[in-house]
Every structure is written in C-alpha cells, then in structure tokens.
Amino acid sequence: GAGVSQSPSNKVTEKGKDVELRCDPISGHTALYWYRQSLGQGLEFLIYFQGNSAPDKSGLPSDRFSAERTGGSVSTLTIQRTQQEDSAVYLCASSLNREDYEQYFGPGTRLTVT
Amino acid sequence: GQNIDQPTEMTATEGAIVQINCTYQTSGFNGLFWYQQHAGEAPTFLSYNVLDGLEEKGRFSSFLSRSKGYSYLLLKELQMKDSASYLCAVRARWQAGTALIFGKGTTLSVSS
Numbered sequence: 001g002a003g004v005s006q007s008p009s010n011k012v013t014e015k016g017k018d019v020e021l022r023c024d025p026i027s028g029h030t031a032l033y034w035y036r037q038s039l040g041q042g043l044e045f046l047i048y049f050q051g052n053s054a055p056d057k058s059g060l061p062s063d064r065f066s067a068e069r070t071g072g073s074v075s076t077l078t079i080q081r082t083q084q085e086d087s088a089v090y091l092c093a094s095s096l097n098r099e100d101y102e103q104y105f106g107p108g109t110r111l112t113v114t
Numbered sequence: 115g116q117n118i119d120q121p122t123e124m125t126a127t128e129g130a131i132v133q134i135n136c137t138y139q140t141s142g143f144n145g146l147f148w149y150q151q152h153a154g155e156a157p158t159f160l161s162y163n164v165l166d167g168l169e170e171k172g173r174f175s176s177f178l179s180r181s182k183g184y185s186y187l188l189l190k191e192l193q194m195k196d197s198a199s200y201l202c203a204v205r206a207r208w209q210a211g212t213a214l215i216f217g218k219g220t221t222l223s224v225s226s
Contacts, residue, residue: 004156033213042118043157043201043216059213091156101145101164101205103214105156 002026004106006092012112013082021077021109025094032075033095033103034067038088046090049075050098082113116140118217120202125223126192134187134220136202144207147214148176148187151199160200161187189222197224 005024013019025032034046045059049069060066064083069075079086089110093103117139126132138146145164149157163169163178163185175188187200199219206215 035214035216040218042218043203043214045213045215048213056213101147101162102159105158107156 004092004094004104006090006106006109008109009107010110010112012114015084015113016081018078018080019082019111021079021090021111023075023077023092023094023106025073025075025092026104027073029094029096029104030072031095031098031100031103032069033093034075034077035091035093036061036088037091037108043091046077079111082111084113087111087113116204116206116215118202118204118215120200120217120220122218123221123223125225128192128194128224128226130192131188131190132192132222134189134200134202134222136185136187136217138183138185138202138204138217140204140206140215142207143180143204145205146176146178146185147201147203147205148174148185149201149203149216151201151219153198157201192224194224194226197222 007022032049035043037043047067051072052069064080067077089108091108092106095103120136148160151157161176168177173190178185199221201219202217203214
C-alpha cells in the first residue's frame with residue numbers, strides 16, 4: 001500500500017509569510033507525528049496526534065506553529081509569520097496506534113525561508 | 115530532561131564490522147530505536163529494543179542496557195550502500211502519548 005506522503009516536497013517562502021505543510025498518513029494509522037530536522041541537528045519532535053486530538057503540543061517551538069488533523073487522516077502544520085530559523089526539513093510519521101512502536105516516515109517537506 | 119549522545123562521524127571499509135554507540139538519559143523510557151537515513155531521504159526503521167540484550171536482524175544487530183542507558187548498533191559485512199546517517203532514538207512515554215526523541219545521528223562513510 002501507499003506510504004506516508006507529504007506536500008509540497010519543497011517550499012521557498014519569504015520571511016513573514018504563512019506556510020501550510022500537508023501530511024497524508026498511511027491509511028488506518030491513528031497516530032501521527034510531526035518532526036523537524038534542521039541542518040546539523042537531530043530530529044526534533046513537534047507534535048503528536050492520536051486520532052484528531054493532539055494530547056501534547058509542548059514540542060511546538062512557538063505560538064507561530066499550529067497543527068490540526070481532520071477525519072483522523074490528513075494533517076496540516078501551519079507556520080505563521082515565518083522566520084529564517086524555521087528553515088528545515090519537516091517530517092511526518094505515522095503508526096498504527098500509539099502503542100505500535102514502528103513509525104513510518106514520509107519524505108519530508110524542505111522549507112526555506114528567505 | 116532528555117539527552118541522547120552518539121558520535122558525529124565514523125568511517126569504515128567494505129567488508130568490515132562497525133559499532134555505533136548511543137548513550138541516553140530520559141524519563142519514561144519505553145524503547146530504543148535505530149533508524150537509517152540516506153542523504154535527502156526519510157529515515158527508515160532498522161531495529162527496536164525494549165528489553166536488555168541483543169537483537170539480531172541479518173547484517174545488523176542492536177544491543178540495549180537499560181541500567182547503563184546504553185545501546186549500540188552493529189553492522190557486519192559492510193557494503194558501500196551502508197553509507198548513511200544512523201539515528202538513535204528513545205521512545206518516551208508521557209501521560210498523554212508517546213514520541214521519539216532523536217540523537218543528532220552518526221554519519222557513516224564506507225570506503226572500498
């Protein structure tokens with residue numbers, strides 16, 4: 001079956017603009033995760049969804065970041081008033097449920113803020 | 115707090131064996147993972163350890179000691195295609211959910 005997909009694959013935006021990143025998890029996976037990978041840094045956990053709810057938003061770096069998930073499937077990560085330090089690869093992963101240990105990653109969205 | 119340490123870079127030659135170490139400090143430990151990530155690609159799952167001991171899967175093995183906060187990934191019969199970044203990650207169970215806390219990764223270069 002299809003894996004995790006993300007769009008767009010690349011996004012270049014001007015500082016101060018808003019961006020929306022999309023993640024389509026594997027069908028039937030109830031748990032969804034967003035991570036950020038900056039140059040020279042490890043993957044940084046941002047937010048986790050179980051179904052449509054996000055029990056823990058503490059990983060979001062600032063209030064400019066928000067995420068939602070609808071229908072227990074597609075998720076969007078929104079960054080408002082982008083800053084240059086937001087430039088990174090944003091990775092989405094999904095797993096069957098919160099107890100399933102294997103997370104399947106999408107190809108990521110490379111965000112460049114100029 | 116959460117802290118995961120692994121070497122930044124390692125080099126090895128084809129056919130050799132390499133061991134990549136990972137030490138961690140975390141609350142709510144619920145398993146340790148190794149992922150492989152080729153440049154420009156998504157991480158792919160390699161192994162999972164939740165109990166102490168060695169897990170073997172083909173050319174790759176992973177070891178865990180919970181009391182020492184230590185793991186290693188052992189790669190045997192190295193091939194050029196094994197050149198990649200290897201990510202150590204700890205699963206932390208919080209009241210509300212789970213997430214993976216990643217180290218910065220070890221870049222392995224395999225030469226002929």
